[in-house]
Amino acid sequence: MPDSSQPSTQPSIGALALIAVIVAAGAGAFAYTAGWLSPGRLTPARLVNSLAPPGGAVPGHRRNHAKGICFTGVFESNGNGAEFSRAQVFARGRYAALGRFNLGSPDPVAPDAAVRVRGMGLQLSTPDGAVWRTAMIDPPIFAVATPAAFYELQTASHSPDPDAIKRFVAGHPEFMAFADWAKHAPWTASYAQDAFNGLNAFIVVDASDAPRAVRWSLRPQAPVVAVTPDALAKLGPNHLEQEIAARVAQGPQRWTMVLTLADPGDLTADPSKAWPAGRRSVDVGTLVVEQIEAERDGPCRDINFDPTILPDGIRLSDDPFPAARSAAYARSYDLRTAETKHYPYHEQPTAGGRQ
Amino acid sequence: MINPAKRFTVPQRALHWLMAACILAMLFIGVGMVSTVTPAYVPLVATHKTLGIAILLLALIRLAVRLRSGAPALPADLPAPMKRAAELSHYALYALMIAMPLIGWAMMSTAAYPVVLYGGIRLPAILPQSSTLHALLWDAHAYLAFAFFALILLHIAAALFHALVRRDGVFSAMAPLPSRGESAPAE
Numbered sequence: 001m002p003d004s005s006q007p008s009t010q011p012s013i014g015a016l017a018l019i020a021v022i023v024a025a026g027a028g029a030f031a032y033t034a035g036w037l038s039p040g041r042l043t044p045a046r047l048v049n050s051l052a053p054p055g056g057a058v059p060g061h062r063r064n065h066a067k068g069i070c071f072t073g074v075f076e077s078n079g080n081g082a083e084f085s086r087a088q089v090f091a092r093g094r095y096a097a098l099g100r101f102n103l104g105s106p107d108p109v110a111p112d113a114a115v116r117v118r119g120m121g122l123q124l125s126t127p128d129g130a131v132w133r134t135a136m137i138d139p140p141i142f143a144v145a146t147p148a149a150f151y152e153l154q155t156a157s158h159s160p161d162p163d164a165i166k167r168f169v170a171g172h173p174e175f176m177a178f179a180d181w182a183k184h185a186p187w188t189a190s191y192a193q194d195a196f197n198g199l200n201a202f203i204v205v206d207a208s209d210a211p212r213a214v215r216w217s218l219r220p221q222a223p224v225v226a227v228t229p230d231a232l233a234k235l236g237p238n239h240l241e242q243e244i245a246a247r248v249a250q251g252p253q254r255w256t257m258v259l260t261l262a263d264p265g266d267l268t269a270d271p272s273k274a275w276p277a278g279r280r281s282v283d284v285g286t287l288v289v290e291q292i293e294a295e296r297d298g299p300c301r302d303i304n305f306d307p308t309i310l311p312d313g314i315r316l317s318d319d320p321f322p323a324a325r326s327a328a329y330a331r332s333y334d335l336r337t338a339e340t341k342h343y344p345y346h347e348q349p350t351a352g353g354r355q
Numbered sequence: 356m357i358n359p360a361k362r363f364t365v366p367q368r369a370l371h372w373l374m375a376a377c378i379l380a381m382l383f384i385g386v387g388m389v390s391t392v393t394p395a396y397v398p399l400v401a402t403h404k405t406l407g408i409a410i411l412l413l414a415l416i417r418l419a420v421r422l423r424s425g426a427p428a429l430p431a432d433l434p435a436p437m438k439r440a441a442e443l444s445h446y447a448l449y450a451l452m453i454a455m456p457l458i459g460w461a462m463m464s465t466a467a468y469p470v471v472l473y474g475g476i477r478l479p480a481i482l483p484q485s486s487t488l489h490a491l492l493w494d495a496h497a498y499l500a501f502a503f504f505a506l507i508l509l510h511i512a513a514a515l516f517h518a519l520v521r522r523d524g525v526f527s528a529m530a531p532l533p534s535r536g537e538s539a540p541a542e
């Protein structure tokens with residue numbers, strides 16, 4: 001500490017050195033917090049980069065589930081969910097729905113029959129101003145138990161080393177249940193026949209704040225017709241989008257929303273493990289898809305179906321995925337919205353970019 | 356506006372130090388949250404939004420207080436370019452503490468994200484949805500944040516230079532508590 005009773009005219013080396021140390025420590029702490037000094041940290045950027053196919057990510061598009069088509073409609077809530085959650089979306093009523101059917105691939109032009117996992121992004125909005133977003137897929141369990149394992153899976157599946165996947169599976173036995181589903185579960189030739197499962201566990205709270213762990217699913221009301229991947233391939237690379245557009249033009253398509261309630265002690269932190277059969281499940285309403293629009297100029301295009309966007313009455317559980325997904329989806333959203341010149345809107349014909 | 360007193364008023368000093376802590380926290384939370392995929396990500400983002408909006412409100416109050424109470428004169432022997440640099444850097448700091456939260460809020464609006472703070476407080480969108488604007492604001496929020504941090508480091512270095520080297524009363528003008536040397540500034 002300087003002694004202020006002796007004002008010096010000469011800059012003291014000690015004081016200058018102290019200032020330099022303080023500034024350098026501040027800059028260093030900032031760089032450390034930002035991860036610039038920790039190349040090994042799993043950042044949203046690394047997680048998103050790991051999804052890129054060998055040729056690199058396709059600019060302007062979602063970094064995963066890149067091929068998709070928008071829909072709008074309503075969610076007809078039957079009021080059964082109100083016992084568990086105070087969110088308005090579970091009170092009896094009709095609420096605006098916006099969503100996106102998609103294929104789980106980073107390639108926006110992947111042929112339908114080449115992609116095993118299908119998904120749905122969904123946003124439900126209620127008059128109280130609350131917004132609920134969720135992104136669900138058709139397998140009944142997730143492929144891996146942790147976000148870090150998801151990263152390892154991507155890295156292994158893009159590795160030139162033919163043994164990489166074998167090594168990954170050896171270290172992640174939970175993957176076998178997913179592999180089994182991928183091999184044996186029937187395919188369909190319509191998004192309208194697919195079930196979409198949230199897989200991650202959330203906590204719903206009622207008016208008295210009582211918490212219950214839940215997972216949710218959308219079960220198709222259309223009869224399911226199994227097809228082989230070969231038969232699907234013969235229908236053309238974009239059959240699913242053409243089919244859902246034609247089908248919805250004929251009449252609205254419906255899915256039942258089901259909440260599955262955990263018993264005390266059920267594991268909520270691991271979406272690769274299904275809860276034991278026989279858990280209580282409650283039909284809480286019907287998603288009615290009324291209109292289909294192409295993604296390019298559609299209302300789902302610039303929406304991020306971030307699974308942490310929840311109304312009051314639904315909260316995160318100890319499942320680590322929603323947070324990791326939120327971080328990764330934001331990164332993907334930031335990148336793709338900065339690349340619209342690679343995927344121009346139709347209203348803005350390309351004259352050296354758009355707007 | 357020059358305040359004849361040697362020190363900033365108590366509300367000015369209180370706001371300065373409260374906001375210094377909040378703004379430094381915001382910068383660290385900002386770069387920390389965008390570099391993690393752990394469960395801490397969600398509460399960090401919620402804190403970032405809430406504290407950021409609190410900073411916007413505090414900055415507006417602070418600006419009003421500043422316009423009313425003024426500031427003590429800089430030491431007469433401070434070279435004119437340094438005075439100018441001090442003034443300009445203070446304008447820039449005020450501009451950033453108001454602009455940064457507005458840009459963050461606008462950026463979320465253009466992405467059609469609901470802007471929900473702690474306590475369930477829901478803010479309206481301040482711009483329409485637009486990917487073009489989002490891309491612009493995203494860059495602005497990040498680059499201005501880095502500029503803000505660099506300016507703060509410079510500001511801290513200058514403050515310490517006044518305190519430890521020049522000992523000219525500039526530091527004690529903003530010091531949270533009166534310092535021992537206050538009666539004998541080197542003016």
Ligand code: HEM
Binds near residue numbers: 102198199
């Ligand atoms: C850590 C694990 C995961 C990562 C890194 C990841 C990554 C991504 C990314 C980057 C996107 C594109 C987001 C955008 O640009 O808007 C995406 C979309 C999607 N993901 Fe994930 N994901 C993960 C886990 C999951 C899980 C567990 C599910 C299902 C339960 C899921 C279902 C979906 C769906 C349905 C979409 C498409 C949403 C839309 O239509 O916009 N993902 N994912």
Ligand code: HEM
Binds near residue numbers: 376426446525527
């Ligand atoms: C996080 C960041 C900070 C911000 C945004 C900030 C901002 C400001 C602003 C805008 C002023 C001008 C006051 C006015 O004219 O109304 C000021 C003055 C001052 N600040 Fe800071 N400050 C920060 C941190 C610090 C720190 C850490 C120190 C000490 C090491 C410090 C020391 C001072 C001093 C001594 C003055 C008085 C300068 C004068 O008399 O004109 N500040 N600060």
Ligand code: HEM
Binds near residue numbers: 330331383410460463
């Ligand atoms: C004093 C005010 C603020 C400061 C100093 C600040 C600082 C930062 C910093 C340093 C980052 C990380 C940038 C990067 O490395 O990419 C960041 C990101 C972000 N900030 Fe702020 N911020 C402020 C206010 C706000 C407010 C009020 C909001 C919203 C209401 C906001 C929303 C965001 C969001 C959403 C991101 C993540 C952007 C992304 O997707 O990468 N910020 N901020």
